[in-house]
Amino acid sequence: MSPSRYHPSLRVLHWLIAALIIAALFMGTFVMARIQNSDPSKLFALLKHMTVGMLVLALTLMRLFIRPKTRRPTPMFSGITLADRLVPYVHRIFDVLVLVMIGSGIGIAVLSGLPGAILDGNVSQLPASFSNLPLHTLHVFAARVLAGIVALHVCGAFYHHFFLKDGLLSRMSLVARQ
Ligand code: HEM
Numbered sequence: 001m002s003p004s005r006y007h008p009s010l011r012v013l014h015w016l017i018a019a020l021i022i023a024a025l026f027m028g029t030f031v032m033a034r035i036q037n038s039d040p041s042k043l044f045a046l047l048k049h050m051t052v053g054m055l056v057l058a059l060t061l062m063r064l065f066i067r068p069k070t071r072r073p074t075p076m077f078s079g080i081t082l083a084d085r086l087v088p089y090v091h092r093i094f095d096v097l098v099l100v101m102i103g104s105g106i107g108i109a110v111l112s113g114l115p116g117a118i119l120d121g122n123v124s125q126l127p128a129s130f131s132n133l134p135l136h137t138l139h140v141f142a143a144r145v146l147a148g149i150v151a152l153h154v155c156g157a158f159y160h161h162f163f164l165k166d167g168l169l170s171r172m173s174l175v176a177r178q
């Protein structure tokens with residue numbers, strides 16, 4: 001028989017990864033993109049962003065390793081045919097987008113000499129802007145798509161929880177069931 005909830009390790013990883021991705025999206029859009037590369041505070045903001053990004057990578061690799069070894073609850077349906085067909089793909093697109101974000105982020109860092117600038121603590125080693133790099137365009141585009149899919153995913157989870165009242169959220173909940 002299928003379990004009624006995801007494996008505890010997958011539940012913990014889901015919420016850790018979700019919190020870190022949301023933090024990276026906010027940090028990137030509302031903090032880093034607004035600081036000029038010539039501003040000395042940029043280095044620390046980039047260091048924090050890159051650390052969060054690399055943590056997401058480590059936890060996502062753990063999730064991808066653990067997931068096939070665990071038994072998962074059977075799919076739950078909302079009754080909206082298109083949404084029900086898309087959900088499995090959306091979950092896999094999350095993984096692809098996260099890997100694109102991290103690959104392009106590392107690419108921007110390497111091509112712009114960011115690790116050296118951080119090690120030397122010298123902001124003048126940074127290019128005037130990252131936006132000339134095609135990988136930066138990809139990073140920004142993937143971030144927008146990721147934010148959109150996260151919003152859809154959250155709406156879906158709330159639709160199940162508040163309208164269908166089918167207990168979907170409890171399958172991913174960290175709280176022990178009464
Ligand atoms: C960046 C944020 C998030 C990402 C990347 C993400 C990703 C995922 C993925 C990949 C799955 C599928 C798990 C699997 O099959 O192993 C999933 C399931 C789930 N997520 Fe998220 N999630 C995020 C945020 C959220 C939030 C904020 C909520 C709730 C408000 C939520 C609620 C759920 C629920 C309830 C499931 C289980 C769905 C089911 O049992 O079919 N997620 N999430």
Ligand code: HEM
Pocket residue numbers: 021024025026027028029032033035046049050052053054056098101102104105106108109130131139140143
């Ligand atoms: C899940 C992981 C990540 C997410 C969600 C994310 C998100 C973002 C966002 C939203 C921006 C701002 C884009 C803009 O509007 O201009 C950004 C910029 C950037 N990210 Fe990431 N990022 C991630 C991982 C990484 C990693 C791992 C690195 C490097 C190792 C990195 C390096 C950068 C750099 C260098 C910028 C440019 C900052 C600027 O334009 O001033 N990111 N990221």
